[in-house]
Amino acid sequence: MTVVAFDRLRQGFLKRPKVQGGPIMVKNITIFTTNTCAYCHMVKKYLGIKGINYEEVNLDEHPNRQAEAMEISGTMTVPVTVVTKQDETKEVIIGYNLARLAPAVA
Amino acid sequence: MSDKETQVPKHDVIIIGSGPAGLTAAIYTTREDIETLMFERGAVGGLAAVTDKIDNYPGFPEGVEGLKLADDLRKQAERFGAVIELGEVTAISDEGEYKRLETTSGDMLAKAILVATGSDYKKIGVPGEQEFYARGVHYCATCDGAFYRDKKLAVVGGGNSAIQETIFLTRFASHIDLLVRSTIKASDVLQQELEEYVKNGKVTVHLATSTQNIVGDTSGVKSVTTQKDGKNKEFEVDGVFVFVGLLPNTQFLKPTPIRLDEIGFVITDQNLHTSMPGVFACGDVRCGATMQIASAAGEGATAALKIREYLEGHMHPIQN
Numbered sequence: 254m255t256v257v258a259f260d261r262l263r264q265g266f267l268k269r270p271k272v273q274g275g276p277i278m279v280k281n282i283t284i285f286t287t288n289t290c291a292y293c294h295m296v297k298k299y300l301g302i303k304g305i306n307y308e309e310v311n312l313d314e315h316p317n318r319q320a321e322a323m324e325i326s327g328t329m330t331v332p333v334t335v336v337t338k339q340d341e342t343k344e345v346i347i348g349y350n351l352a353r354l355a356p357a358v359a
Numbered sequence: 360m361s362d363k364e365t366q367v368p369k370h371d372v373i374i375i376g377s378g379p380a381g382l383t384a385a386i387y388t389t390r391e392d393i394e395t396l397m398f399e400r401g402a403v404g405g406l407a408a409v410t411d412k413i414d415n416y417p418g419f420p421e422g423v424e425g426l427k428l429a430d431d432l433r434k435q436a437e438r439f440g441a442v443i444e445l446g447e448v449t450a451i452s453d454e455g456e457y458k459r460l461e462t463t464s465g466d467m468l469a470k471a472i473l474v475a476t477g478s479d480y481k482k483i484g485v486p487g488e489q490e491f492y493a494r495g496v497h498y499c500a501t502c503d504g505a506f507y508r509d510k511k512l513a514v515v516g517g518g519n520s521a522i523q524e525t526i527f528l529t530r531f532a533s534h535i536d537l538l539v540r541s542t543i544k545a546s547d548v549l550q551q552e553l554e555e556y557v558k559n560g561k562v563t564v565h566l567a568t569s570t571q572n573i574v575g576d577t578s579g580v581k582s583v584t585t586q587k588d589g590k591n592k593e594f595e596v597d598g599v600f601v602f603v604g605l606l607p608n609t610q611f612l613k614p615t616p617i618r619l620d621e622i623g624f625v626i627t628d629q630n631l632h633t634s635m636p637g638v639f640a641c642g643d644v645r646c647g648a649t650m651q652i653a654s655a656a657g658e659g660a661t662a663a664l665k666i667r668e669y670l671e672g673h674m675h676p677i678q679n
Contacts, residue, residue: 289501291408291426292401299445312505319506328493329506329579329598347493349401351445351463 282307285322292349373469378405380642381475383659389439400447404429411527478605487573495580500524516602
């Protein structure tokens, strides 16, 4: 499915930061969403299944935070998931991308 | 057989894809008490889930939001025992009674497989499309439309999806140029609805207009260059949404003996059986599919009943 858009979102196109040593615990997670975005629901569903807490920023309810989402992701799309680790490093995951999301929140 | 091999999970049926076709099949297989596992790598509900509103699915006189239909189908399948695994099937192979699936959750075995992976939107293949992907070029209005409040957009396409999503995007955009390569192929009802937005100046339709180039800079898309009757014309827009048809999600089947057509759609017989025994296909991924949600659901039901016949060892021969 190399010709379609969603595939790139799933696979992600931001490089994952290299981690030295063991995994660093997650401090908090923020997801930028909209009401109509099915992939936003999937990210929330996945975190819900795993029992992981997150903060949701719904851009339909808070359009004033769109610029923040765009600055963080460099894109005009949702979902954008920001995983902040205990050492304050951040991993930004664009789209519903289990290959990136699962290890980032593990 | 090694210890490791004996630990490979075995299932009666694995359905790959959880769009309307796959979920309907799961409703039927689980109600027949056939143990069923589903795999979904994207959104449960498939393209239906990312469609704003669906007006042609029976039983919903006022239409239904795609996300709601997808969620209700999921609940119905899960109510009867279907299990949806969030992950991807990367390869399948025939081992006789069982088929082996390589997945992101490890290897699995299934007596029957249903390929219901659907299709995704095609790209138009013009300069700038890749460069500005998700930064001004989009394929999902319900995901990304909210970024274009009071901004100018172009929508490329003239089929049902293009018109439906253009209408959805009018709730955000100040104006939309609809760029149609030939003529509008959408249903009459959608065309009538679109006409209201044309009359009030929200949408301008440009027929026989091919998109040539998407132009922008580091801040995003600035314009679209088109061609009509040999003449170039530039539209100043902040973003472009593309809905120009569908391509099947069958990359993972290409190394297998399963027959695909020249585009990549799965070829089946009248029982929805592929060229690999025990592997069936239904919905938008199937050669000959009508790309309608109602058809996909119908094929899902048919596939489930044919799988039951296959598992019981008395599949009816094809009547020519």
